[in-house]
Amino acid sequence: MDINPDPQQGKRGKLTLAIDVGGTRLKAGLLDATGTMVAGPNRVDTPSRPVPQTVVEALVNLASPLGHFDRISVGFPGVVRAGQVLTAPNLGTADWHHFPLAAALTDKLGKPVRVLNDAEVQGLGVITGKGLECVITLGTGMGFALFQDSRPSPHLELSHHPIHKGKTYDQFIGVAAFKSVGRARWNRRLHRVLANITTLVGFDTLYIGGGNAKQVDIELPSNVKIVSNEAGITGGVRLWDRALDFAFAAGG
Numbered sequence: 001m002d003i004n005p006d007p008q009q010g011k012r013g014k015l016t017l018a019i020d021v022g023g024t025r026l027k028a029g030l031l032d033a034t035g036t037m038v039a040g041p042n043r044v045d046t047p048s049r050p051v052p053q054t055v056v057e058a059l060v061n062l063a064s065p066l067g068h069f070d071r072i073s074v075g076f077p078g079v080v081r082a083g084q085v086l087t088a089p090n091l092g093t094a095d096w097h098h099f100p101l102a103a104a105l106t107d108k109l110g111k112p113v114r115v116l117n118d119a120e121v122q123g124l125g126v127i128t129g130k131g132l133e134c135v136i137t138l139g140t141g142m143g144f145a146l147f148q149d150s151r152p153s154p155h156l157e158l159s160h161h162p163i164h165k166g167k168t169y170d171q172f173i174g175v176a177a178f179k180s181v182g183r184a185r186w187n188r189r190l191h192r193v194l195a196n197i198t199t200l201v202g203f204d205t206l207y208i209g210g211g212n213a214k215q216v217d218i219e220l221p222s223n224v225k226i227v228s229n230e231a232g233i234t235g236g237v238r239l240w241d242r243a244l245d246f247a248f249a250a251g252g
Helices: 052-066 101-109 118-124 169-173 175-181 183-201 211-215 231-240 242-248
Strands: 016-021 025-031 037-045 071-076 113-117 132-138 142-148 162-164 205-209 224-226
Touching: 016 052, 016 118, 016 231, 025 052, 025 231, 037 052, 037 231, 052 101, 071 101, 071 118, 071 231, 101 113, 113 118, 113 231, 118 132, 118 142, 118 205, 118 231, 132 183, 132 211, 142 169, 142 183, 162 169, 162 183, 169 175, 169 183, 175 183, 175 211, 183 205, 183 211, 231 242
Parallel strands: 016 071, 071 113, 132 205, 205 224
Antiparallel strands: 016 025, 025 037, 132 142
């Protein structure tokens, strides 16, 4: 499907359809070459049974009203390599394993697609590109990404590493934990998580995003910052920077 050209396209440069796939919500917005959102974001609840075909259909429906675009960026909650999903813990890995998400969206929307882990896309929207920068996202689970001088490191699924009594980071501070233990206790857990990540990574700056970042109610060090959840979309334009071509060299 190719949408009619926008007469303002020449002024904006290439337009990017940026998609944020979440365990709770699906979002899509249209970005100009600077990363400014010029249409959207459109949002819809993630399907109750989020199998690939159903999610792809929902994403196509989100994209349709936004107008013309030249390329597509997708932030996905799991391990993605060469446009293919390897894990999807909050959507159902068994259903998504080896699903060619980039190719499926290109087939439906007729544009080239790049897919990256959602925390990495969020990070691309907020990092300064200086030093060792870490990003966590607090939502259905906990996303994690690491950048050295703007270059993303190989993806680490820290969220599925155990932190306390067999619980993973996802289980310890994900949305289900927040609802179960309440805000005060959840913040105490977050304090422990940040201490662990600080010891593990030794970052220069850490950014906290995601839907539950607004629930953070602890004193943060000067090098830990809360950032807008919209970066999960606006970071999408950065997937097409030439400096990131290496991340998609095998396809995507």
